[in-house]
Amino acid sequence: RTFPFFEGYKNEIRFYPIMSPGEGDFYIFANLKNEKKLKIVLLNKYKFINDETTLSININHLLENLKIEESDVETYTISYEAKNIGSPTRINMQLIYGEINNCSIDSSVNVSLHNDDIFLPEKSSYETWGQILNIESYNSQIGICFGNFIEKNFLKDSIPISLEIYDESGIIKKDIISIKNYQKYIINSKDINSDSKFLWVIVKSPKPYI
Numbered sequence: 001r002t003f004p005f006f007e008g009y010k011n012e013i014r015f016y017p018i019m020s021p022g023e024g025d026f027y028i029f030a031n032l033k034n035e036k037k038l039k040i041v042l043l044n045k046y047k048f049i050n051d052e053t054t055l056s057i058n059i060n061h062l063l064e065n066l067k068i069e070e071s072d073v074e075t076y077t078i079s080y081e082a083k084n085i086g087s088p089t090r091i092n093m094q095l096i097y098g099e100i101n102n103c104s105i106d107s108s109v110n111v112s113l114h115n116d117d118i119f120l121p122e123k124s125s126y127e128t129w130g131q132i133l134n135i136e137s138y139n140s141q142i143g144i145c146f147g148n149f150i151e152k153n154f155l156k157d158s159i160p161i162s163l164e165i166y167d168e169s170g171i172i173k174k175d176i177i178s179i180k181n182y183q184k185y186i187i188n189s190k191d192i193n194s195d196s197k198f199l200w201v202i203v204k205s206p207k208p209y210i
Contacts, residue, residue, distance in 0.1 A: 022082060022086070030063060146181045161205050163177055164204075165201055166199065166202070187201060
């Protein structure tokens with residue numbers, strides 16, 4: 001699965017033991033900006049015993065170790081490869097974003113890796129949503145990207161994405177953006193004119209895994 005990289009902020013992932021027995025390897029890739037084609041760099045590989053291992057991986061530190069500039073990174077991808085009895089149906093993790101200097105509260109989002117064996121209905125449009133805290137003392141952002149890098153779902157061309165932003169009064173912004181598989185689009189609450197403390201973002205795409 002692929003996630004947006006937020007330049008200048010902590011980008012971290014945490015894996016806890018899961019109930020499915022077995023072993024595997026986690027691969028962490030950085031997807032770099034490139035005008036001609038996608039450049040994918042393997043940042044590191046981690047051994048994982050499913051019901052024993054705990055991992056905390058700081059993406060910023062991996063980039064620093066390989067002398068990769070944060071400004072060159074669009075997204076990063078996590079892949080799990082089973083070594084013996086097959087991949088678990090679900091692999092959960094915590095996606096952590098926050099201040100690099102640890103002076104404020106991190107955001108922590110529970111997410112799962114994608115699995116092609118999980119049923120995905122054929123639809124004309126796929127939808128997801130998120131919430132932004134719109135308070136002056138908080139820096140609140142949402143990153144939009146496609147989450148799947150499996151070859152048959154790979155997007156070579158830019159895909160038009162419908163973007164709607166709501167506050168307590170209703171819809172306040174509507175836009176069409178275009179992104180490729182590895183690209184990201186960042187929405188910052190400070191760029192939105194609203195007095196509501198909470199904003200809701202709805203994203204619609206003709207392709208899944210947005």
